[in-house]
Amino acid sequence: MTGSRVRAAKGQGALLRDRLLDIAGQLLEDGGADALTIRAVATSAGVTPPAVYLHFASKTELVHATCLRVWSSLFTELEAVSRDVSDPVTALYETCVAYIAFGLRHPAQYRLVMDGEATEASRRNEDACFRYFRDKVTACRDAGVPVESRTETARLLCASVHGAVSLLIHQERDAWPRDTARYLGRAASAAVHGALHTAHASRPSLATLARSD
Known part of the structure; x- marks a missing residue:
């Protein structure tokens, strides 16, 4: 079905979250806060923005998680x-x-x-x-x-x-x-x-x- 999301295999959600944080951290290092967007993280991870929102409700939450990490x-x-x-x-x-x-x-x-x-x-x-x-x-x-x-x-x-x-x-x-x-x-x-x-x-x-x- 077009546009449907493939659910991550059991145990893969945490791995995706870690990968998203890796990417977010690199975006911050390379381009600062302006470079860190949900869309940019999704594109680099090869997923859709909704997949990122499953782990981080907003850009602010993603920024917090990246910095705290x-x-x-x-x-x-x-x-x-x-x-x-x-x-x-x-x-x-x-x-x-x-x-x-x-x-x-x-x-x-x-x-x-x-x-x-x-x-x-x-x-x-x-x-x-x-x-x-x-x-x-x-x-x-x-x-x-x-x-x-x-x-x-x-x-x-x-x-x-x-x-x-x-x-x-x-x-x-x-x-x-x-x-x-x-x-x-x-x-x-x-x-x-x-x-x-x-x-x-x-x-x-x-x-x-x-x-x-």
């Missing part, structure tokens, strides 16, 4: 770089490097979550990121780094790493530093040393904090 890997990456680091200040530094690197690898998704229309993803991730950094600050305080306010210090760290990402992803790539690894290291070091150095009225010396570098 990427961002769900963030905390796995942060834990991977800091889990086996015994010094908490060094662990915090490695966490900041990984966060900035994540944002630069996924500029479209990062912009949509932090500055754009992926509001559901924003609500979930902003709070989770803040709590994650506050836990890292708590570990530094427990190790003897004088921290007057975990919340204020975590806010400063979040502002610093977010700024380091945003400074670049809102520019064309040819304007990015040639040595991205150096940029990551210096931005993370500035974030950690700045936040911890100003975390208490009786500030530790920079030489003390520099032991973690």
Whole structure:
């Protein structure tokens, strides 16, 4: 019958959903939010738009799912770089490097979550990121780094790493530093040393904090 939809085999629906998200993510990376449409995803997947709507009720839902899929890997990456680091200040530094690197690898998704229309993803991730950094600050305080306010210090760290990402992803790539690894290291070091150095009225010396570098 012309126009009838062939129902996916049992167990194939999840595979199609994953494929649609793969395609949506690539469209975002290649062309930004304007390139991500239901029709474009359907065409790339070789299905009809109604087949996409079976999994995502709207473009907004598709954007949310695409961004959340990427961002769900963030905390796995942060834990991977800091889990086996015994010094908490060094662990915090490695966490900041990984966060900035994540944002630069996924500029479209990062912009949509932090500055754009992926509001559901924003609500979930902003709070989770803040709590994650506050836990890292708590570990530094427990190790003897004088921290007057975990919340204020975590806010400063979040502002610093977010700024380091945003400074670049809102520019064309040819304007990015040639040595991205150096940029990551210096931005993370500035974030950690700045936040911890100003975390208490009786500030530790920079030489003390520099032991973690």
